[in-house]
Amino acid sequence: MILKSLLVFLLSFAWVISSATGQEEPDFRKYSGNGLRLEIAPLGQDQVQAFFIGRDFSASDARFIAETGCIFRSAIGNAGKNADDPKVTVQLGKWQVTSGDKIRGVLTREKWAEIWVKRKVEESPKIAFHWSLFPTLQNYSPSDYNWGLISFALPAGTKFDLQLTWLLDGIEQKHTLKGLECGK
């Protein structure tokens, strides 16, 4: 327990120091269009490990997430500012991740849940993980948004394009964010 806490502290300290030295957050992206508003940025492996150790994951499981997850933080929702603006539905399951010549989907909380069963992760970290990840399917009224982590399941430093898919008033919309890069 002491070692675990010390690890969290050191990882946190390293991140705070790097922030204080003026390093800007790499690859922060914003997009707004066709009813959708999105902010997304990659998390470094140290940040991911410390966050999940702080959420009761073992050091090895937290390292597993950091090394394989390609975790981004995000805030996504309805760009509408008036109550009668159309609703937006975000469909994470339809997003496409293109790296090289391979196209894959987002690693959703449901897919991660299967991984945790195989790795025999305890209930408390599983609960924290579920609610930390961005919802797979969500309807947003104007001014609504969710915060959450999104996992693209690529090795650290991998570059990729991300095709977003959402519904605006029931009509499918798409936009591609090019040249995203997993944190290192």
Add this chain to the structure above:
Amino acid sequence: MRKMNFIGGRLQYAFLITAIALMAGLFLLPQVSYAQAQFLHKMDGKPLAKDFELPDLDGNKVKLSDFKGKVVLVNFWATWCPPCRAEIPSMQRAWNILKDKDVMLLAIHVGGNEDRVWTFLTDFGVEFPVLLDASSKVSRAWPMMGLPVSFVIDPEGRIALQAIGGREWDDEKMIAQILALKK
């Protein structure tokens, strides 16, 4: 609310661990710069709010149905969720207004670690009731997919209003929306 007791090695140790873990949560996931209009949405169909019984930080069991006949703001949150943390101060200010107008506020922490929650609430000077949904069974049973999310229950026990994502809870328009549900 229970009194904090710093006497005793185990408690001091627990406090230290909690402080470290909380610090990790505070610094590791920076707040998003997401700002939006401040209003609540009417809930489609006004479904009946599913009753729950959860412990508060003193271990007392609290049931939603205990407040039938009142307007109740139910907020789901977690210490490690940046927009949840961001809305807590405005929620306290809203509580200062609403508690004298016979409106109840129940903030439900999703997930475990009571000590971490307690430390967080102390740091933020929170006075409104906080319940613990350690197993997240209640959270999964309610119509919600992410955090934070808030529901306003009318005096008939129906979900009348909803907010997905953080809000400035002491916004005049939002306070008016909540008070308009009173009989």
